[in-house]
Amino acid sequence: MGTVDVANKDITASLADKKPKVVFVLGGPGSGKGTQCANIVEHFHYTHLSAGDLLRAEIKSGSENGTMIQNMIKEGKIVPSEVTIKLLQKAMLESGNDKFLIDGFPRNEENRAAFEAVTKIEPEFVLFFNCPEEEMERRLLSRNQGREDDNIETIRKRFKVFLESSLPVIEYYRAKGKVQEIDAAKPVGEVFEAVKVVFTPKAEKVAA
Numbered sequence: 116m117g118t119v120d121v122a123n124k125d126i127t128a129s130l131a132d133k134k135p136k137v138v139f140v141l142g143g144p145g146s147g148k149g150t151q152c153a154n155i156v157e158h159f160h161y162t163h164l165s166a167g168d169l170l171r172a173e174i175k176s177g178s179e180n181g182t183m184i185q186n187m188i189k190e191g192k193i194v195p196s197e198v199t200i201k202l203l204q205k206a207m208l209e210s211g212n213d214k215f216l217i218d219g220f221p222r223n224e225e226n227r228a229a230f231e232a233v234t235k236i237e238p239e240f241v242l243f244f245n246c247p248e249e250e251m252e253r254r255l256l257s258r259n260q261g262r263e264d265d266n267i268e269t270i271r272k273r274f275k276v277f278l279e280s281s282l283p284v285i286e287y288y289r290a291k292g293k294v295q296e297i298d299a300a301k302p303v304g305e306v307f308e309a310v311k312v313v314f315t316p317k318a319e320k321v322a323a
């Protein structure tokens with residue numbers, strides 16, 4: 116236990132030295148976060164860290180938290196931030212990059228407050244993919260990635276958690292003027308055109 120704490124303090128200190136730039140990518144399940152992050156990485160050289168992907172990898176690795184994480188994902192519940200933040204910090208340090216898209220995090224107030232308290236990192240902005248529930252449901256039911264949570268029963272639970280716990284986080288950042296909202300109901304290419312505007316430096320926009 117002591118060793119783990121020391122190791123985590125080291126990670127936190129090394130990360131703080133790098134002063135990383137972070138963009139939180141939020142939106143309901145199936146809104147297109149992962150799809151658009153892949154496009155952003157190609158054009159703008161960020162490292163994409165999906166909290167959900169990191170948690171699924173942790174299950175596969177056979178870690179002691181694996182069963183707990185698996186059960187929570189099956190129920191659409193949010194894993195305690197201590198677990199998710201450690202995975203994010205480790206991935207940030209290992210990437211060697213200093214620009215990150217953090218996808219699917221923070222998903223509730225506990226995630227948000229703990230990340231801020233532990234890392235002292237304030238996001239540059241929050242990219243919010245706004246999409247109607249019917250469209251998200253259609254996308255999730257045809258995602259075909261073999262995910263245990265892409266069934267209608269769990270999808271309904273995830274929508275409820277999004278409305279009750281994740282939307283308030285988006286509103287928190289909106290009140291700080293930090294939300295860049297994108298209409299995510301359009302085709303992938305059109306959504307990316309809107310995303311590009313957000314990531315293109317202002318001087319270039321004027322020149323273009």
Ligand SMILES: Nc1ncnc2c1ncn2[C@@H]1O[C@H](COP(=O)(O)OP(=O)(O)O)[C@@H](O)[C@H]1O
Pocket residue numbers: 142143144145146147148149150151254255257258259299300301302303304306
């Ligand atoms: N704009 C879009 N229009 C139609 N389908 C989309 C769009 N964006 C993503 N998809 C598809 O919807 C599913 C969910 O997208 P994904 O990027 O995994 O969303 P999220 O990470 O927000 O859950 C995937 O099968 C993806 O190919």
Ligand SMILES: Nc1ccn([C@@H]2O[C@H](COP(=O)(O)OP(=O)(O)O)[C@@H](O)[C@H]2O)c(=O)n1
Pocket residue numbers: 142143144145148149165166167168170187188189190191192193194195199218219220221222226264273
């Ligand atoms: N910050 C996070 C992100 C995801 N998760 C869990 O992982 C699941 C899948 O998250 P995801 O981001 O991969 O899902 P999508 O929104 O991409 O469909 C969530 O429903 C939660 O159970 C979490 O507990 N905490």
Ligand SMILES: [Mg+2]
Pocket residue numbers: 148149165167219
């Ligand atoms: Mg995703």
